Amino acid sequence: MIRPAGFRGAAFGDAADGNGRDDLDMRSLISEELGIPHTWAFVNQVHGGVVLTVDQPGPAGSADGLITERPGLPLTIATADCMPIIVEGDRSVAILHAGWRGVASGVINAGLEAMRALGDTPRRAAIGPSIGPCCYEVGEEVAAAIGDQTSRTTSGTPSVDLWSAAAAQLSGIDVWRSDVCTFTEPGLWSYRRDATEERQVSVAWLPQD
Numbered sequence: 001m002i003r004p005a006g007f008r009g010a011a012f013g014d015a016a017d018g019n020g021r022d023d024l025d026m027r028s029l030i031s032e033e034l035g036i037p038h039t040w041a042f043v044n045q046v047h048g049g050v051v052l053t054v055d056q057p058g059p060a061g062s063a064d065g066l067i068t069e070r071p072g073l074p075l076t077i078a079t080a081d082c083m084p085i086i087v088e089g090d091r092s093v094a095i096l097h098a099g100w101r102g103v104a105s106g107v108i109n110a111g112l113e114a115m116r117a118l119g120d121t122p123r124r125a126a127i128g129p130s131i132g133p134c135c136y137e138v139g140e141e142v143a144a145a146i147g148d149q150t151s152r153t154t155s156g157t158p159s160v161d162l163w164s165a166a167a168a169q170l171s172g173i174d175v176w177r178s179d180v181c182t183f184t185e186p187g188l189w190s191y192r193r194d195a196t197e198e199r200q201v202s203v204a205w206l207p208q209d
Helices: 025-032 100-105 109-119 140-146 162-169
Strands: 010-012 041-044 060-064 063-067 075-079 085-088 092-099 122-127 150-153 158-160 176-178 198-206
Touching: 010 085, 025 198, 041 063, 063 075, 063 109, 063 176, 075 085, 075 092, 085 109, 085 162, 085 198, 092 109, 092 150, 092 198, 100 109, 100 140, 100 162, 109 162, 122 162, 140 158, 162 176
Parallel strands: 041 060, 041 075, 122 176
Antiparallel strands: 010 198, 063 092, 075 198, 085 092, 085 122, 150 158
16 A cells, blocks of 8 residues: 555555455455554545545445544545545544546535534645546546646647646645556556446544554
8 A cells, every 4th residue: 555654544555455445354454454443434425525524434425525533433435546635634634535526526625624624724635546647538528627737648638637636726735646647557446447346445544542
């Protein structure tokens, strides 16, 4: 798993790590590796802008983000081209699922506002592997929704830069970016590349004292 430097509880998985959200055996292995409990909180991802506050493991409902103040409660999302984003505050942590629809729907700002609503301050964010501007060919609707973060694929067709769009919405806090493209990296699942139903997981948590 990718562990961004300087983060207390953040990990981005790859294909080899398995889907610990849905596969309990893989969840056990990931949990052992990260030193976290085996009971995780997760959502039914819907490509929207809702972020839920949770204090217990298990399914939390339909949303695209989770935030908690409870130490030792792992939060997870699953992706195969969308961005996994983890935001750490002084005493809370949030995890967000952000494709182009999520970016356009304001899921990143919703995560920041949810943290502030808890009386906490967002300090740092990590953007994990997702499809890059090199490969994310899009139509006019998507380009318009993302705004000024348009780009070109390596073949010269229109694309959008989700990484930069996310970083812009995270302005004012420290941002770590993996800048790893799921489409070109064979060790990562990509729906655009393979139409796969497989997903890699990202996990965020507050360490227990």
